[in-house]
Amino acid sequence: MTYITKPKFHHPSLPKNALGYTHRDYEGKVSTLCAGCGHDSITASIIEACFELAIEPHRVAKISGIGCSSKTTDYFLNASHGFNSVHGRMPSVLTGANLANRDLIYLGVSGDGDSASIGLGQFAHAMRRGVNMTYIVENNGVYGLTKGQFSATADRGSKSKRGLTNNDNAIDLVAMGLQLGATYVARAFSGDKTQLVPLIKAAIEHEGAALIDVISPCVAFNNHAGSTKSFDYVREHNEAVNRLDFISGRAPIHVSYDPGSTQVVEQHDGSRLVLKKVAADYDAHDRAGAMNFLAHHAAKGQIVTGLIFVDSEPEDLHRHFNTVDKPLNTLSEKELCPGSAALEKINASLR
Amino acid sequence: MPNKTPISSVNDFVVRFANVNGSGSASANELFARSVLRMGVPVSPRNIFPSNIQGLPTWYEVRITEAGHLGARGGVDLMVAMNPQTWDKDIAMIEPGGYLFYDSTKPLPPSKFRSDITVIGVPLTAICNREYSDPRQRQLFKNIMYVGALSALLDMDVTAIEQLISEQFKGKEKLFDANKNALHLGRDWALLNLDFPIGLRLQRSDKVGDRIFVEGNSAAALGAVYGGATVCAWYPITPSSSLADAFTSYSRRLRVDPETKKNNVAIVQGEDELASIGIVVGAAWNGARAFTATSGPGISLMQEFLGLAYFAEIPAVLFDVQRAGPSTGMPTRTQQCDIISCAYASHGDTKHVLLFPEDPAETFDMAAQAFDLADRLQTPIFVMLDLDIGMNHRLCRPLTWDDARKYDRGKVMTAEMLDAGKEFGRYLDVDGDGIPYRTYPGTHPTKGAYFTRGTSRDRYARYTEEGAPYADNMQRLLRKFETAKDLAPRPLMANSDKPTRYGVIYYGSTSPAMDEANLTLKAAGKNLDLLRVRAFPFHHTVEDFIADHDFVFVVEQNRDAQLRSLIVNECGIDPARLVPILHYDGTPITARFIANAIGERLDALKVTPLRKVGA
Known part of the structure; x- marks a missing residue:
């Protein structure tokens, strides 16, 4: 579809957000992915989340690695700078970008090959450093662009389209994210936009390392019987722990919830996460409990979705480094260069 | 008496200290070298050390050179042999007519010596055991004691040594007294029991001038501070680690906001060299001045990112402190062996800008300049040090900085320029020098955003696999490389x-x-x-x-x-x-x-x- 130029006109009555932007202002180029690809649904959810949050599109930096998932950063937020970097290395590029300018919103988009195979190391270290970012893994368990090889998130025993069985154990990025200290960890299904959009919104507002693992079936290579990442399989085995409503600090709460069935999480910036519990007694504040819950359900073949863990007082890399409030990329000679007098003193100390 | 006339020389000879790594000898040896400097006589010291923390042999060589020849000379005139492991090789290294200084506490058979050298024994261990009870003190003060003995043998100015010790232990009177005492234990024993001075002799001179004594890695780190680097990402590797360490300690002194006490810099120890260069590329893409410090193996690991930075045109500064390769090679030995792997780093048609400093002072200049060049040329700049420059103290001219100097941030299109209607094409050669304009992310709500990628693109950063725009872009990159010839330091x-x-x-x-x-x-x-x-x-x-x-x-x-x-x-x-x-x-x-x-x-x-x- 690359030959189609996206038309610019739109209906005059398209709804506008608080900043006066319409959905169209958050869109990107026409997708070149296969029709029905789960990744396109995630793109639509990102657009929706940014629209609803009334983010200025140019204040987002969208950074990805290599693969089908990483291509999607071109398909949303046309007014944002995007960086389609090196396979498996999005986390380091994003970390550097974030250090240079702490004022932008960092959206990392990656895939299961990009994050769990070639880039597992960088995934892990960005999580443990607490980079303030929204890290979305578009997880289909398969290499799409190279036509259907297993990725490291493919479940053991699952079958490829060519009939091969995967004998290797699967890497669960959510479990890893929890273990490595990510302060916001969620899993969603690309086919469930109502679940995904609030999770993205809350992740963007979260001031720390936020991971969303989105199971996103590959219609071309991983949507057959025997796959554990197909639309049918995920629908049948989806075990949602909660449904999230994201309430921005700027908006009044106008919905009343039954206190027994909800958990309200106050975020650092004043926004609130209202979790409608689906699984009884699930506590999204309990990291160890979440890890246990996850392992328990994985053993039963169930895919746990929802907001799995959130730390309402997260710390990020800038706080660890005690960097100045002003973005580092705006500092000039005045702040950065100690000048000749200081150099003379240094010279004197070296004699 | 040796059967060869002992070498006779004033202010022009080589002393080599043979020690055991981790025995605390480094500071005593450096004290010796600095004392010679304080007498106004140029020295050129070199550490010859193993990839080891404790136990293996290590040497420290001091070339004393009134004429100011700061390269290694070769050969040893006076060997201070404190390591039994390397005794035979050390003895063999001494020039005919040279001198051997050793710890004579335990008698050695005559076969262990040479007949054509002068042998000077001082019972260092015996004196130490008599004076000190603590084993660590015995070890450390033995080192200071041999400096004391040498001061007598070489006719050194003992006040210069004492002055240096007092500077080193400023405010720690007890330590000063203890070290001064050890110095004189060695000196007094030599004055009492030995013939002095020997044929090698020091004499006060005025050949040092205002020169400073600094390691290349420290000078590079200072250059990065002065050049405006705000992001450093690195992975420890010999011989470059002390560069990042120096940047960290200089930043603690020079890059703290006086009011808020917050840091004007972010220093990340990456999980590997790939992450380090990735962080540098991400930061520089976003408008910060960023660098990494590494050595040959790190350059090998960074290849893919270097191709991206070349092709997507992202500034980056790399300090390559070269060591002997290939593979792990000799990690603590020097070579200039990464020239081709840096010049043509990464797959496909790539070329990179390299700078070759000769000493720490030029390293400082080139380090600061590298950030201007990286921004101006929007490409990686390699500052090619080596272990010899990076990890040895070298006498060099003082570092200088012009306070009127402004950073050259290159062609950056601002929101004002975009609003004024200036055409923006990320890979558009508007000036004919092959260098396009870039925008920093977040510059303008509707104009100037573009997509950065390692795939081929047209002048407006739109993805394309067509031959003509690809070749057009590759030709422009060559034009840009031509421009670099005039911007980089001339021969x-x-x-x-x-x-x-x-x-x-x-x-x-x-x-x-x-x-x-x-x-x-x-x-x-x-x-x-x-x-x-x-x-x-x-x-x-x-x-x-x-x-x-x-x-x-x-x-x-x-x-x-x-x-x-x-x-x-x-x-x-x-x-x-x-x-x-x-x-x-x-x-x-x-x-x-x-x-x-x-x-x-x-x-x-x-x-x-x-x-x-x-x-």
């Missing part, structure tokens, strides 16, 4: 005062040895014109210089004549006209080696008949 030339058909090209840490070798060769009637390459791509004067000479020697510290290959390849020079002079055993190149190697070839060139007789 420095020194012509012989007599006309000659022979030239020498050299670079980096070879510089002091080359200068000294040139004096030796000149004294032997062998005249040479010199050209020191300071950057790649080569300025046209390099080609002109080669054209002006029949033969040009290319002196370097690697096996494969890497700079020569680069000259042949980039300048289209007939390889027969470039004669490689190669030193690559991991020790720093010496003047003796260069003078011998060039001298022999010059002699050979002279005896070659122009045409075969009777043919």
Whole structure:
């Protein structure tokens, strides 16, 4: 579809957000992915989340690695700078970008090959450093662009389209994210936009390392019987722990919830996460409990979705480094260069 | 008495200390070198150390050189042999007529010595055991004691040594007293029991001037501070780790906001070299000045990112403190062996800008300049140090900074320029110099955003796999590389005062040895014109210089004549006209080696008949 130029006109009555932007202002180029690809649904959810949050599109930096998932950063937020970097290395590029300018919103988009195979190391270290970012893994368990090889998130025993069985154990990025200290960890299904959009919104507002693992079936290579990442399989085995409503600090709460069935999480910036519990007694504040819950359900073949863990007082890399409030990329000679007098003193100390 | 006349020399000899790694000898040896400096006599010290923290042999060599020859000389006049493991080799190294200083507590059989050297024994261990009860003190003060004994033997100014000790232990009177006491224990024993001074002698001079004594890695770190680096990402690797460490400690002093006490810098120890260069690329893409410090193995790991930075045109500064390769090679030995792997780093058609500093002072200048060049050229800039420059204290001119100097942030399109209607195409060559404008992310709500990628794109950053726009872009990158030739530091030339058909090209840490070798060769009637390459791509004067000479020697510290290959390849020079002079055993190149190697070839060139007789 690359030959189609996206038309610019739109209906005059398209709804506008608080900043006066319409959905169209958050869109990107026409997708070149296969029709029905789960990744396109995630793109639509990102657009929706940014629209609803009334983010200025140019204040987002969208950074990805290599693969089908990483291509999607071109398909949303046309007014944002995007960086389609090196396979498996999005986390380091994003970390550097974030250090240079702490004022932008960092959206990392990656895939299961990009994050769990070639880039597992960088995934892990960005999580443990607490980079303030929204890290979305578009997880289909398969290499799409190279036509259907297993990725490291493919479940053991699952079958490829060519009939091969995967004998290797699967890497669960959510479990890893929890273990490595990510302060916001969620899993969603690309086919469930109502679940995904609030999770993205809350992740963007979260001031720390936020991971969303989105199971996103590959219609071309991983949507057959025997796959554990197909639309049918995920629908049948989806075990949602909660449904999230994201309430921005700027908006009044106008919905009343039954206190027994909800958990309200106050975020650092004043926004609130209202979790409608689906699984009884699930506590999204309990990291160890979440890890246990996850392992328990994985053993039963169930895919746990929802907001799995959130730390309402997260710390990020800038706080660890005690960097100045002003973005580092705006500092000039005045702040950065100690000048000749200081150099003379240094010279004197070296004699 | 030795059967060879003892060497006699004032302010011109080499002392080598043979120690055990981790025994605390480093600070005593450095104290010795600095004391000589304080007497106004130039020194050139070199650490020869193992990849080890404790137990393996380590050496510290001090060349004392009134004439100011700062390259390694080769040979040892006085060996301070404190390591039984290396005794035999150490003894063998001493020049005929030289001196051996050793701990004579345990008697050694005569077979352990040589008849052509002067042997000086001091019972260091015995004195220590008598004076100190704590084993650690016995070890540490033994080192200071031999400095004391040497001060007597070499007729050193003991007040200069005491002054240095007092500066080192400022505010710690107890430590000062203890060290001064140890110094005099050694000195007094020597004065009482030995003949002094020996044939090697120090005499106060005024040849140091205002020069400073600093390691290249520290100077590079200071250059990065002054050059405005705000993001440093690195992974520990010998011999570059002390560069990042120095940047960290200088930043603690020089980069803290006086009001908020917050840092004007972010320093990340990456999980590996891939992450380090990734962080640098991400930060520089987003408008910060960013760098990494590494060595050869790190450069190998960074290759993919370097191709991205070249092709997507992202500034980056890399300090490559070279060590002997290939593979892990000799991690604590010096070489200039990453020239080609840096110049052509990454797959596909790539070329990178390299800078070759000769000493710490030039390292400081080039480090700061590298950030301007990276921003101006929007490409990675490699500052090519080596272990010899990076990890040794070198006497060099003081560091200078012009307070009127402004950072050159290159072609950055601002929101005001976009609003004024200036056309923005990320890869559009608006000025004919091959350098396009870039925008920082977040600049403008509706204009100037673009998509950065390692895939091919057109002038407006739109993805394309068509041949014409791809070739157009690759040609523009070549134009940009041409522009780099004029922006990078130019070669420095020194012509012989007599006309000659022979030239020498050299670079980096070879510089002091080359200068000294040139004096030796000149004294032997062998005249040479010199050209020191300071950057790649080569300025046209390099080609002109080669054209002006029949033969040009290319002196370097690697096996494969890497700079020569680069000259042949980039300048289209007939390889027969470039004669490689190669030193690559991991020790720093010496003047003796260069003078011998060039001298022999010059002699050979002279005896070659122009045409075969009777043919």
